[in-house]
Amino acid sequence: MHQDISEVLYSEAQIQAKVQELGQQITADYQGKHLLLLGTLKGAVPFIADLARAIELPLELDYMAVASYGNSTHSSGVVRILKDLEGPIDNKHILIIEDIIDSGLTLAYLVDVIRRRNPLSLRICTLLYKERTRLKEVPVDYTGFTIPDKFVVGYGLDYSQYYRNLPYIGILKPSVYEGTEPEEQHSSPAETQAI
Ligand code: PRP
Ligand code: MN
Numbered sequence: 001m002h003q004d005i006s007e008v009l010y011s012e013a014q015i016q017a018k019v020q021e022l023g024q025q026i027t028a029d030y031q032g033k034h035l036l037l038l039g040t041l042k043g044a045v046p047f048i049a050d051l052a053r054a055i056e057l058p059l060e061l062d063y064m065a066v067a068s069y070g071n072s073t074h075s076s077g078v079v080r081i082l083k084d085l086e087g088p089i090d091n092k093h094i095l096i097i098e099d100i101i102d103s104g105l106t107l108a109y110l111v112d113v114i115r116r117r118n119p120l121s122l123r124i125c126t127l128l129y130k131e132r133t134r135l136k137e138v139p140v141d142y143t144g145f146t147i148p149d150k151f152v153v154g155y156g157l158d159y160s161q162y163y164r165n166l167p168y169i170g171i172l173k174p175s176v177y178e179g180t181e182p183e184e185q186h187s188s189p190a191e192t193q194a195i
């Protein structure tokens with residue numbers, strides 16, 4: 001195990017078993033439909049790569065980069081599109097693939113943007129769903145694991161862009177990020193500005 005990880009939450013085998021389960025469910029639900037998996041860069045890349053191969057249907061892959069975090073452990077509340085989809089989606093069933101729903105801000109923003117493009121349907125699949133009070137509620141259709149309110153990394157999830165390549169999901173030792181940002185820096189812009 002990596003020295004910066006205090007606990008492995010889900011092993012590589014546990015993740016892969018869950019991905020297969022989700023893939024089978026999605027395969028059953030989208031029979032005969034024109035499916036586009038919309039992956040969110042960069043965190044969802046390992047998940048969408050494995051999930052797409054667990055779905056036994058013809059499908060398209062495309063990606064959006066919607067960033068809210070910067071290089072900190074809390075959401076900044078600032079969401080912006082860094083990369084958009086390649087084409088129109090009004091004749092497609094869209095399934096958004098996320099690695100984690102934390103504050104809900106990223107997904108709430110994305111859902112709003114995608115809905116306005118009138119896809120045939122829109123559903124959400126997230127590998128991790130954090131147990132916490134959300135700043136924005138988002139309806140989730142497929143969930144891998146519900147996790148405690150700890151800072152997790154691995155299998156696509158980063159801290160300061162690192163740890164994405166760990167094959168498991170683990171809790172990052174607080175000593176790694178303590179001292180790099182003020183305590184209790186939540187997403188109120190006023191609070192952020194005051195610091
Ligand atoms: C992370 C994560 C989710 C989002 C969840 O992405 O991958 O997309 O934050 O947080 P939220 O529910 O509080 O909005 P991030 O913005 O860090 O970009 P990344 O995927 O490139 O790491
Ligand atoms: Mn992300």
Ligand code: MG
Pocket residue numbers: 043069157158
């Ligand atoms: Mg990130």
